[in-house]
Amino acid sequence: MKKLLCVAMLLACPVFYGQSDLGAWYIYFGSIKPENSKWSFEPEIQFRNHDLGGDLQQLLVRPAIRYNLETNFSIAAGYAYVLSEAEETPDNPHRENRIYEEAILRQEVGRVAIRHRFRYEQRFMEDRDFNTRYRYCLFIDIPLNNTSIKEKTIYAALYNEIFINGKRNDDTPSVFDRDRIYLGAGYRLTKNFGIQLGWMNQMLEKTSKSQLMLSLHHTLPIRRANSGNPVPARG
Template structure:
């Protein structure tokens, strides 16, 4: 019996040690994303997105994020949104059958304001977001996010884009994370574009490198009997 107890304790301690060391910081992860904006009236549109995130390039599941929102255009350069997200997360780099920790689910409600402006050819987008996070069996947390994107057109088809986003917790610890991103984009037409880029995701004491591929689609559901996407 003592040998079995000793063995179990050894395995438990080994698992903790491996989990602490294996965070995946030295791996290139990948995020595959699709964003849609669907116009339903002159002032209202519906946002829908899906993001599939991996700890390693193309494998080792990290997170599935599904999000939607109702947008209201205050003006051509200002918009408010009220949205909901459902997020499934594997919190560890190591497979769950090794460390015994399974995925957890989060329900998220958010409100945001988006402001846009231009300086010459540069286009700026500022997003201010508040989130209420209901994390399964863990906690309810509140968070504020500020997102700044700048886009520069190279020609009618190709463009460069970059953003920085800071996450501030409304409880301790105050700093959540920071995301710095750069990409090259291609306009398929006025309603579809594709972006490929690099994201540096910084947490306190940890930095992750992520390859991103994103598809952006706009549709106009006011049109009847016509193709929504040109």
């Protein structure tokens, strides 16, 4: 853990400097997958804060079902509930229900792991017109103390994601919605559990804001005992 903190701070130090309006996102990414199955269930929850904690910006709950067509290509469909609140008081809560479909393509270039994620969202927002949105994210993970990301591996993590409005209306008149760039470090504690710490800057059409991001990445494989009852496999 100390190594992870040191690496993350070294990577993020240049962009943290001078940031006085820093928020924080705390995230859990899960994957529940039966052994020898191409299907998996992926629960996700995010607590996004205007500050480092206590002033909620968004609560996002986003479960999905994934199907692996190939070892390096998968598709998924999911639902997201998003509760947004204004900074400080009053909160002025706003709710959104979202359906989405996505595809992920994985590549390896030497020791570098690359993922391309394409996501299409249908957004049902409180007191707003129906909207759609396209998202493309490029993820790059670089192991630092191993040739691949496995148990006990420290790695640099980078991504850039662009959001494009689909069905535009008075609420979303522009094609460009936002762009996120992330720089951080991760540590794979076990085969099925890891942690990441980093910095993300979100750029909208007229504003931008930086976020500290702490995320847990957890895979729960399911195997069948001799009795035929499903039990979690040890990771």
